[in-house]
Amino acid sequence: MGTIRNYPTPEGTVLQKDFQIRVRAAGQVEWQEVSCYQVKVDMHEVRCASMAYFDFSQEAEVEITCPALFFIYQVDVRPLSAGIKAEYDSKKIRLHLDRPVKLSIEVNRERFHNLHLIAGRIREDRPEPESGNTIFLPGDLKKVSVHRTEDLVRQLERMPEGRCVYFGPGLHYLEECAMRIPSDTEVYLEGGAVLVGTFIISHRENIRIHGRGCLYLANFERFGGLNAIRISHGRNVRIEGIHLINPPHYSVYIGGSEKIEIEDITAFSCEGWSDGVDIMSSTDITVKDCFLRTSDDCVAIYGRRWDYNADSRNITVSSCCLWADVAHPTVIGTHGDYEHDGNVLEDIRFEDLDILEHREHQDGYLGCMAINAGDKNTVRNVVYEDIRIEPFQRGKLLDIQVKRNPDYNPVPGGGIAHIRFKNITYTGCGEVKSCIRGYDAEHIVSDVTIENLSIRGKKAESLAEAGIETGPFAKEIRLLS
Structure with a gap:
């Protein structure tokens, strides 16, 4: 069974509400909510995109909804070389991930208010916080x-x-x-x-x-x-x-x-x-x-x-x-x-x-x-x-x-x-x-x-x-x- 490592979001952090994201390990029932950070892009006309991150082992399922959109008619997942295809209907996007990836999720051809999804590997190199050093x-x-x-x-x-x-x-x-x-x-x-x-x-x-x-x-x-x-x-x-x-x-x-x-x-x-x-x-x-x-x-x-x-x-x-x-x-x-x-x-x-x-x-x-x-x-x-x-x-x-x-x-x-x-x-x-x-x-x-x-x-x-x-x-x- 795979594992999801999600991270808390401190109060006062600037978030972006264009996307709602849930993630779970493949085969599990319980979903976890993943927050979206606001990241500003494009100096000529600054716009607010989204960035979300979590870590996982083995395989993960991701579900994305866009509350402000009336209808989803196209979803592009890039880079194209990642070979990840989204399943979607008019309201919801689903991804299946079998390896760590860094993706741009672009809904209805939108590149400036897109979602940057950073799905990493679970790292085991955390230092010991109680160490005397x-x-x-x-x-x-x-x-x-x-x-x-x-x-x-x-x-x-x-x-x-x-x-x-x-x-x-x-x-x-x-x-x-x-x-x-x-x-x-x-x-x-x-x-x-x-x-x-x-x-x-x-x-x-x-x-x-x-x-x-x-x-x-x-x-x-x-x-x-x-x-x-x-x-x-x-x-x-x-x-x-x-x-x-x-x-x-x-x-x-x-x-x-x-x-x-x-x-x-x-x-x-x-x-x-x-x-x-x-x-x-x-x-x-x-x-x-x-x-x-x-x-x-x-x-x-x-x-x-x-x-x-x-x-x-x-x-x-x-x-x-x-x-x-x-x-x-x-x-x-x-x-x-x-x-x-x-x-x-x-x-x-x-x-x-x-x-x-x-x-x-x-x-x-x-x-x-x-x-x-x-x-x-x-x-x-x-x-x-x-x-x-x-x-x-x-x-x-x-x-x-x-x-x-x-x-x-x-x-x-x-x-x-x-x-x-x-x-x-x-x-x-x-x-x-x-x-x-x-x-x-x-x-x-x-x-x-x-x-x-x-x-x-x-x-x-x-x-x-x-x-x-x-x-x-x-x-x-x-x-x-």
């Missing part, structure tokens, strides 16, 4: 808990290595909004914990942030610039399992860091510059099994940015759902050390991705798979493999350019080389033509291979058939069917 903050489902971060950090620093701070179910506020986490620390957000504030890891190492709770930043102003999690000159950091709701800046900010693992997180944003995971001057980074719906780039990889100045290399993004209400699902190369010799961005791999949306109206920022080398940057040894792109509103499949963007680049990039695309599918229509072009004879694109590109169910046999234009400063461009 743990600061246990139990929380309260009826009232707010306020934590003085200076005191928390001071307590942690007096503990031996292996220390932990544990946030239990309830609505928690961090005094002065931010907690700077010391080295050799575990931070645990239990399911049902909603923490208003941000975590900062600065010149620290050996840190794990995990659990099933939420970081909630929807009430902070855009130009306050808060990130959900900032890793600045960090090393050996792992972030896993949590939900990041509406930070005004990046969801996960990685600068000047190494050996960073991001796994099984969900993130939502609705502001300009509220990217998902941004990686600047960092090495040995993995982003895996995440659902990122952002109103700027979902994943961006740069060289020099602010006070970080180094190359970026050995980066893998895999098994993720990327949804860009604005800008790029993936982009490499915009920022670098233009005052000197630029940076090298290399050994980067995107694999097993579902791109659910690309919706950008400015021509300079198009491309589901974009390499825009500026600021003297050299981008090389990049692989895109097993990328499934669903119908999007406006954008390009790929955009490979050495360029000078006047808004960001004082000088053009150095060059782009050794780029591989393999097993790419696009099922939509009306895309802007893709392009591969250099800047001039000294700043070129070379050695680009595209293998097994399928558009609208048909394998492309030529660049023209694939809708890819090449410029005069691009060479060794190959399409293999």
Whole structure:
């Protein structure tokens, strides 16, 4: 018999009432109600979508009703690659789940007031709250808990290595909004914990942030610039399992860091510059099994940015759902050390991705798979493999350019080389033509291979058939069917 692990919702949490959700283990009689959190999406016209989460083992049955809808006539469950079909009638939707999934449930073709359903595996890595090495903050489902971060950090620093701070179910506020986490620390957000504030890891190492709770930043102003999690000159950091709701800046900010693992997180944003995971001057980074719906780039990889100045290399993004209400699902190369010799961005791999949306109206920022080398940057040894792109509103499949963007680049990039695309599918229509072009004879694109590109169910046999234009400063461009 399977198991459902549902989580309480503290009073004061901002919920969305568009959906009512019940879940049970397959074969059981009793249903459990699952709450929907409000997540704001799309910076151009901010709207309120829903996010619900629970964990299960074996198999689960989900029942969804839409109280405000008179009639359900269509239900889309995405990503399509999940292969999950909804059964529905005019009033009710039913899903059968046999594995952990992160889904968008879109009723009557509605993508902006949709339900993001996060059905995870039951995790057994909860720390022991009564341990002598743990600061246990139990929380309260009826009232707010306020934590003085200076005191928390001071307590942690007096503990031996292996220390932990544990946030239990309830609505928690961090005094002065931010907690700077010391080295050799575990931070645990239990399911049902909603923490208003941000975590900062600065010149620290050996840190794990995990659990099933939420970081909630929807009430902070855009130009306050808060990130959900900032890793600045960090090393050996792992972030896993949590939900990041509406930070005004990046969801996960990685600068000047190494050996960073991001796994099984969900993130939502609705502001300009509220990217998902941004990686600047960092090495040995993995982003895996995440659902990122952002109103700027979902994943961006740069060289020099602010006070970080180094190359970026050995980066893998895999098994993720990327949804860009604005800008790029993936982009490499915009920022670098233009005052000197630029940076090298290399050994980067995107694999097993579902791109659910690309919706950008400015021509300079198009491309589901974009390499825009500026600021003297050299981008090389990049692989895109097993990328499934669903119908999007406006954008390009790929955009490979050495360029000078006047808004960001004082000088053009150095060059782009050794780029591989393999097993790419696009099922939509009306895309802007893709392009591969250099800047001039000294700043070129070379050695680009595209293998097994399928558009609208048909394998492309030529660049023209694939809708890819090449410029005069691009060479060794190959399409293999």
